[in-house]
Amino acid sequence: MSFDPAAHLPDDLLARIRSRAAAVDAENVFPEEDLADLRAAGYLAILVPTELGGAGLGLREASVLQQRLAGAAPATALAINMHLVWTGVAKVMSDRGDDALRFLQEGAARGEVFAFGISEAGNDLVLFGSDTDAAPQPDGSYAFTGTKIFTSLAPVWTHLGLHGLDASDPDDPRLVFGFVPRSDAVVTRDDWDTLGMRGTQSRTTELHGAVAPADRIVRKLPVGPSPDPLVFGIFSAFEILLASVYTGIARRALDLAVETARARTSKKTGRSYSQDPDIRWRVADMALAYDALPVQVETLAADVDGLVDHGAMWFPKLSAIKHRAAATAKQVVDEAMLVAGGSSFFTRNELSRLYRDVLAGLFHPSDPESVHGALANAWLGPLEP
Structure with missing residues (x-):
């Protein structure tokens, strides 16, 4: 059966969430109405098995939904992400025969927030x-x-x-x-x-x-690193779902840049900025950067869902996808600001908010140092004593 994201996050729900995002940011409050709408839509239980009252989705599908939600309201998506991480951990563990977090799945199906x-x-x-x-x-x-x-x-x-x-x-x-x-x-x-x-x-x-x-x-x-399924579950769900949020921000910034380029008219040429060679190059660069993210996130999420064994490469792969998504999203938002011009510097402009929101990706684990250390060890071997 094909997966329809709109069945879990309908367009009208996303529109309501998007309409509230600017006020939530300006007033520095929690998006209570967003949570109420998402709870009513069963979103808190998208990763809970159907037999326990959830939607029975995997990390692959949840990743797509989180990208979609982040395009409407990044802060709402990131907040809900932390609840979805725990339900993702429960799924990763139960898929591997460990039901220690069944109580959490049952609670999420009742609308509890973890x-x-x-x-x-x-x-x-x-x-x-x-x-x-x-x-x-x-x-x-x-x-x-x-x-x-x-x-x-x-x-x-x-x-x-x-x-x-x-x-x-x-x-x-x-x-x-x-x-x-x-x-x-x-x-x-x-x-x-x-x-x-x-x-x-x-x-x-x-x-x-x-x-x-x-x-x-x-x-x-x-104490210390552990191969326990709980640790793997936390790391895999956390990094994949974080990458999903920042991938969604990158897509929204790209869409806004395209809209703005088409809407602006050059006084010099009288033509739309979408016809300007420099703007076209910049948007193409943004598209090149963004285009790889959804596929990479989907592939890694599908590997977790499918019980693929990457062995010692799991940590480098998972930490790299989060780092790549956060860094690329920042790059894309930076470029979108330049495409949009000076209007994007005003707080009333959505790009201004995305510009600030995307910076949070720098502070989530894994940090750039640990990512590069893990990948260097994976490709070059550990440092010699």
Whole structure:
């Protein structure tokens, strides 16, 4: 059966979301109405199996939808992305015979919102270490104390997926992954006042002994890199869906550049700027840069869905696609600004917002240093001692 993106993100829904994006950015608020519309459309459960009440899509289809959503409202797409990452992790794991996150799939089908609480200030180990304390409790639950940053969906999440370090056994410290509900032990700072992606409301989250029940503790892993399916699930869903958002931004910038070139008229020649050789060259360059992204993202997402085994190449491939999408999207938006001319410098211009929003791609893992290190190791071998 062919996949119809409009069946999950209808044109009229996208139009409503697009119409609200500028105000969300200007007012620095969470897009509550977007979330309500997407929840009503079943979008929170697109990656949940049909037998559990979801749409039964794979990462390949979700990637297409996120590109489509990002073209309408990048911040809404990036915020929802973090919920979709967790449902993507659940799918990756269940596809490989591990149903540890079935509760999450059932919750997403009910409309619950799962946020991503991994990032910590100064923690460049990311998934492989944590400065958050995970204290074991007698009933098997864990109490988490620490600070998480860039917690998208901060005003609306119902469950926060996070990790922390259980150092109760100094000889065998463990990274504990679990889910905490909202409670008085979780404090969300109102500190999201950023250059772009303002609608994500990715605020700082303080954990003061926030308890994840025993049945919401999904892994206790050794510190450091791990081949565990949870880690692979997080990395694959995170990088592919992030790449999808920035690919969608690149497409929207290209479309706006084309529209603007056709609408502007040169005083010098009296002809449309779409007939200007320099503008045509610039738009062609944008198209060349963008054109490779959707195919590459689709191929890698399909490989995850299809259980393809890339072995040690998975990390370089996944980190590279996110880096390539973010860097290319920035390049395309830069060029679109030049095609549009001085009008794009005004905040009322959509390109002005895209110009700011696309910069967020620079700050998501994997950073350029780790991407280049991974690819150098893959092609040249590790550094000699």
